[in-house]
Amino acid sequence: MSFSAVPSRELSPRGRTIVLSTCLVSVVVAGLDTTIANVALPSIQKALHAPLSGLQWVVDAYTLVIACLLMFSGSVADRFGRRRVFQVGLGLFSLGSLLCGLAPSLGALVAFRALQAVGGAMLNPVAMSIIAATFTDSKERARAVGAWGAVAGLSGAVGPVLGGLLVSGLGWRSIFWVNVPVGALAIYLTQRFVPESKAARGKRFDPLGQLLVIAFLGPVTAAVIEGPRYGWSSPFIIALFVLAAAAVAGLIATESRCAEPLVDIRVFRSPAFSGAAIISVIALMSLSGFLFLNTLYLQDVRGYSALHTGLLLFPMAAAMAACAMISGRIAVTRAARPAFVLAGLLLAAGTGLLLGTGHGTGSWYLVLAYLLFGAGFGLVGTPLTNTALSGMPRDQAGVAAAIASTCRQTGGAVGVAVSGSIVAGGSAGFIASSHTAWTFLTGCGIATALLALLSTGRWARTQAERSARRSSTHALEATR
Structure with missing residues (x-):
């Protein structure tokens, strides 16, 4: 994904602020939809008579399609115009949301979730390109990207709480309908205030x-x-x-x-990037599995309402948001390794505590586990991005970021698939089967810490620098 642009007009500071706000609206709706649906799963299961595998598809139809199309949508926007593709994405996302709320059956809901995801795949990467094209000053761009990251993290974190409020008050269909007016507003703001921009040279399709x-x-x-x-x-x-x-x-x-590949294999020559990519998959496996299992446990086993479930998960969201800010400071002052290792240990501690859950586990015990897990996941984000891009030449930064985002979405899909399959395959009931799933997710936390040690050491940094020099040399030779 190239950040070079051909803007249609110069923007005033107020205009740039409106563009940023418009892009952040898309971050909110896309971020919410990665987590908000989890709280509604038991209600969807009862209303549509869905098996456990059907609930997995309700979540994974969204994350899987986004994972498949993220890199493609960025290249399409660079070639045909970012504002145009962004509006198409908002339109498809809003239409898919409307249809999800009207879905008469499980199959229809899964299909409409996939349509929603086609639009969602055009939102975050394209919005980031719009921000990069709009904010040409490096300091302004850094602040804009910081706001982007903060809103993205917060929107995903508050999803369970907002989902609980909507499901309890208006029913499960409302979690999809709420996207429609927000999407319509974003389409209007984009048409009114966002200038068109394209890459100076569009990437070929692959x-x-x-x-x-x-x-x-x-x-x-x-x-x-x-x-x-x-x-x-x-x-x-x-x-x-x-x-x-x-x-x-x-x-x-x-x-x-391939001369211009969709997935540039060269970036995996960097141990730092490869390690960050694998950690992205593992960390998001842990988060998606955590949300999926907890939603079923709190509502189906404990009998809590969707609102009670969302409120119980709120400490996780708060810890996630707070530690995301702390993570940035740690990464700047003490490099990525301490934040990564601490994150992995906290993830393992949070899921490890949930091995002890049963029919009468106290709320204080659950909240402690949620706090530890939320803190761990909050610490992952910033060092993950910094590690993925460390040692990368500037012309490969967009490619690396797109692949890293795809890895995160892939991890989210696989986490729900694996955790749900462990529970579905167990014959001793949800509690006993979930203990196996929690053991698996605890292993994900431990793997995060171990991979962090391998991918952020002196050898990994040296190899990343060599890979960057080699890639820059190849790129220079290709332009001659």
């Missing part, structure tokens, strides 16, 4: 790369979700895993030879 990304992420997620129902040794599930493995092999082979 249809084969896009097809292979879909052929990898779709089958592997489907296999994990449907494994308990069909059986892990069934020909259907084995075929899905084989297709996913073949897609990965094809992606590596084709993208490494």
Whole structure:
């Protein structure tokens, strides 16, 4: 994704503020939708008579489609105009939200969630490009990106609380309908105030790369979700895993030879970036699994309302928001390693405590676990971004950021798939099966800390610098 732009007109400071506010509106609706639906899952299950695998698809239809289309939407916006693609994204997102609220069946809801995600994939990466094109001064751009990060983190964190309020007061369909007026407002503001901009040189399309990304992420997620129902040794599930493995092999082979690949394999030569990418997947697996399991536990096992569930999860949201700000300071003053390691340990501690949950676990115990987990996840964000981009040449920063975002969305989809499958495959009831899932998520926290130690050490930094110099040399030779 290139940040060079051809703006249609210069903007005043007030105009730039309005552009930033418009982009932040899109961050709010897209960020909320990654977490708000979790609180509504038990209500959706009862209303639409959905099995557990159906609930997994309600969440993963959104995150999976976004993961598949993030990099593609950024390149389309650079080529055809960022404002134009941004408005299309807002329109599709709003239409998908409206249809989700009207869905008569589980299949229709999953399909409309996928449509919603097609629009959602055009929001965050394109809005970031608009911000970068609008704020040309480095200090102003840094402040704008900081506001972006703060709002993105806060919107995802308050999703369960807002979802609880809406579901308890207006029903589960309201969590989708609330996006429609907000989306309409954002479309108007974009048309009125956001200037059109394009990359100086649009990136070529890579249809084969896009097809292979879909052929990898779709089958592997489907296999994990449907494994308990069909059986892990069934020909259907084995075929899905084989297709996913073949897609990965094809992606590596084709993208490494493509002049302008959708997925630039070169960025993975940096141990720092590769480590950050894997941590992105693992950390988001932990978050999505945490929200999915807790929603079912609090409402189906404990019998709490959606509002009570949202309020119980609020300490997690508050700790997440507070530690996200602390994380930035730690990363600046003491590098990424301390924040990363502490984050992994806190994630493991929070999920580890949930191994002790049962039918009568005290609220104080749950809140303590939620606080620890929220603090851990809040510490991950800033060092994750800094580590992913460290050692990268400037011309690859956009590519690296897009791949890192795709890894986060992929982790979110896989976390729900794995956690839900563990619970669905258990025969001893939700509590006993969830303990296995919590053990898995505790391992994710420990893996985060260990990978942080490997990807932020002296050897990793040296290799990242070498990779950056090699990539810059290749880019210079290609322009001659």
